[in-house]
Amino acid sequence: MxxxxxxxxVARRLARxxxxxxxxxxxxxxxxAMAPGAYAIDPSKGxxxxxxxxxxxxVVVDFQQLGxxxxxxxxxxxxxxxxxxxxxxxxxxxxxxxxxxEAFICRIExxxxxxxxxxxxxxxxxxxxxxxxxxxxxxxxxxxxxNNCAWTYSQWGVKNRDFIPxxxxxxxxxxxxxxxxxxxxxxxxxxxxxxxxxxxxxxxPKPTSxxxxxxxxxxxxxxxxxxxxGSGGGGGGGGQTTEPGSGGREGALPPPRPRALATGRPAxxxxxxxxxxxxGENAPDVNQLVKEQSGASDLAPWAAGGAAVLLALLTWxxxxxxxxxxxx
Amino acid sequence: MMRRGALxxxxxxxxxxxLAWWTWTLGLAVAASRTTNPWLLLTILAVxxxxxxARRSDAPWALAxxxxxxxxxVIVLLRVAFRLVFGGAEGATIILRxxxxxxxxxxxxxxxxGAVSAESLLGGFYDGLRLATMVICLGAGNALANPKRxxxxxxxxxxxxxxAVTVALSxxxxxxxxxxxxxxxxxLRGGGGGGRVRAVRTxxxxxxxxxxxxxxxxxxxxxxxxxxRAGTVQARARxxxxxxxxxxxxxxxxxxxxxxxxxxxxxxxxxxxxxxxxVALVGxxxxxxRVHRTRYRxxxxxxxxxxxxxxxxxxxxxxxxxxxxxxxxxxxSLTNLSWPLLSWPPLCGVLLGVLPAFLSPPPGTPFTAAxxxxxxxxxxxxx
Numbered sequence: 289m290x291x292x293x294x295x296x297x298v299a300r301r302l303a304r305x306x307x308x309x310x311x312x313x314x315x316x317x318x319x320x321a322m323a324p325g326a327y328a329i330d331p332s333k334g335x336x337x338x339x340x341x342x343x344x345x346x347v348v349v350d351f352q353q354l355g356x357x358x359x360x361x362x363x364x365x366x367x368x369x370x371x372x373x374x375x376x377x378x379x380x381x382x383x384x385x386x387x388x389x390e391a392f393i394c395r396i397e398x399x400x401x402x403x404x405x406x407x408x409x410x411x412x413x414x415x416x417x418x419x420x421x422x423x424x425x426x427x428x429x430x431x432x433x434x435n436n437c438a439w440t441y442s443q444w445g446v447k448n449r450d451f452i453p454x455x456x457x458x459x460x461x462x463x464x465x466x467x468x469x470x471x472x473x474x475x476x477x478x479x480x481x482x483x484x485x486x487x488x489x490x491x492x493p494k495p496t497s498x499x500x501x502x503x504x505x506x507x508x509x510x511x512x513x514x515x516x517x518g519s520g521g522g523g524g525g526g527g528q529t530t531e532p533g534s535g536g537r538e539g540a541l542p543p544p545r546p547r548a549l550a551t552g553r554p555a556x557x558x559x560x561x562x563x564x565x566x567x568g569e570n571a572p573d574v575n576q577l578v579k580e581q582s583g584a585s586d587l588a589p590w591a592a593g594g595a596a597v598l599l600a601l602l603t604w605x606x607x608x609x610x611x612x613x614x615x616x
Numbered sequence: 617m618m619r620r621g622a623l624x625x626x627x628x629x630x631x632x633x634x635l636a637w638w639t640w641t642l643g644l645a646v647a648a649s650r651t652t653n654p655w656l657l658l659t660i661l662a663v664x665x666x667x668x669x670a671r672r673s674d675a676p677w678a679l680a681x682x683x684x685x686x687x688x689x690v691i692v693l694l695r696v697a698f699r700l701v702f703g704g705a706e707g708a709t710i711i712l713r714x715x716x717x718x719x720x721x722x723x724x725x726x727x728x729x730g731a732v733s734a735e736s737l738l739g740g741f742y743d744g745l746r747l748a749t750m751v752i753c754l755g756a757g758n759a760l761a762n763p764k765r766x767x768x769x770x771x772x773x774x775x776x777x778x779x780a781v782t783v784a785l786s787x788x789x790x791x792x793x794x795x796x797x798x799x800x801x802x803x804l805r806g807g808g809g810g811g812r813v814r815a816v817r818t819x820x821x822x823x824x825x826x827x828x829x830x831x832x833x834x835x836x837x838x839x840x841x842x843x844x845r846a847g848t849v850q851a852r853a854r855x856x857x858x859x860x861x862x863x864x865x866x867x868x869x870x871x872x873x874x875x876x877x878x879x880x881x882x883x884x885x886x887x888x889x890x891x892x893x894x895v896a897l898v899g900x901x902x903x904x905x906r907v908h909r910t911r912y913r914x915x916x917x918x919x920x921x922x923x924x925x926x927x928x929x930x931x932x933x934x935x936x937x938x939x940x941x942x943x944x945x946x947x948x949s950l951t952n953l954s955w956p957l958l959s960w961p962p963l964c965g966v967l968l969g970v971l972p973a974f975l976s977p978p979p980g981t982p983f984t985a986a987x988x989x990x991x992x993x994x995x996x997x998x999x
Contacts, residue, residue, distance in 0.1 A: 596662040
């Protein structure tokens, strides 16, 4: 026997890439090791109810036909940020679609969940799997409003516009609605104690390109530049971000050039007609809920890991046994 | 006594029908394509490796399996590295802050380096692991199934396309085997000096030469056996047949892809698949009419073949069923960092795939193999 048994050499060679693969897996995996005990509402962020001052932004999540009590929370953070920052800063737990990440939010507070059947047009048993852009017949529509102003359907994606300090961010589930009948959040954009004051909000120009990465002019900290991009009838698709259904209502004539602070804008509804809402204090733990809904077991990952290790051991033993049998 | 006899016959060493192995292997690949759950993917990998080691023969194409494993590792590392380079800030858990390279305005939307979050790295890892698992599954098919017998099992109508596919499928294993052979030859000659660059050069050139030689040889032998002969068919009929076949097969490919990939528009799935199938069948009929081939000792499907194929199909079906019931765990969310969840049904489904390692007959040894003798690789040393 001059050369070593070929099979064992093969086994040894086979072991090397396996080790490389395992090391690659291990290198990339530790990031997954941290598991924050997250609740549906993250109580460490924001506080329930409306914002008390003009510093923060109030976030309203209206489940509409999905059922469930509307949630109102405040992100009291004084710094500027995007709509996504407002939503997360208020403590809501969201999920973005796999294709676009958090630029397209498909679940808020685990609604619509993966096991929930949504009767959208053309598919009575639609289930949102959060992989690609949700259908225009069932998605979370994104609204915003200044304090005391009417809700406005956002022409910008959630990551591409800044929230209005002291104002409102609204999320309303749009089921089988068109661009004109999208339901606005059923909570008037009025902070308690400020009712009756005029609507004060910056005019937000429509996007002028279809580039999904385009940012609202002036977003990112400054308040200047309002109204400068308001002319021009572009913005047809408005990007993929949060408006799958909005066709835009561009006419032949460009819209009138708005003033920087439009005081004559439609005012908010009467807050007396608000639907019942909570601060989400009693919302169930999303992680726990997902686990129950999916039938996940704490033991299954251990079983999977155990099976993988056992199979690797068996592989090695088999390779050795076959090598010996071949040499014999 | 009778029972024992049947069992012995069942487990008599022999090479299984190559299509049985391909069914098994594609079933696992389809299952892997449905999930990004690392637990499931790692289990699939373990299952594939075990079955390959337990049931591959000593033929040259079977030894290339570890090259596929290297390829898989490279895919995973590349995916993760891309997330590092092109903006991995999706998510809240920033684990690495690299200096961002400013880009001109026309490159808006592209980001070089900058903050890297754990979520985006994990996203890259899951994605890469899925692709790597599928590639390794294909490698398993190449290691387990005998390409020559696969060609033999093709229906006569498919023989031209089948030849092309088989040749294409076996290119990579052949190259890997070439590399192994050349390296062994170098070692035997004692040529180790000269550093890494020289070593690569002294391997690559003989391998390329070898590949060229082999393809010429293959072409000559196929020519000698009558492949590619049009016979007495008119050029127009040949053109129509070829067009039908190609269009039909493209339709079938698009249809299968759309069926398997959940995010493709649905009108590309069943309609394209079935119309492609119909067109291809018409093409097959035309082609089959003019091709008459006989087979020497055709491979038959026995119980073991059925068991192997069924196990692969079962894995795919299990993941399809669980993904239509509940997609949560098959595509773990990365919004909140946590260990990916896993439920029992998909895990048990994937573990069904290991059955062939125990329930199929071991491969025949080179001396009892029914067809061609895979010569001991060490004896043939390139000049």
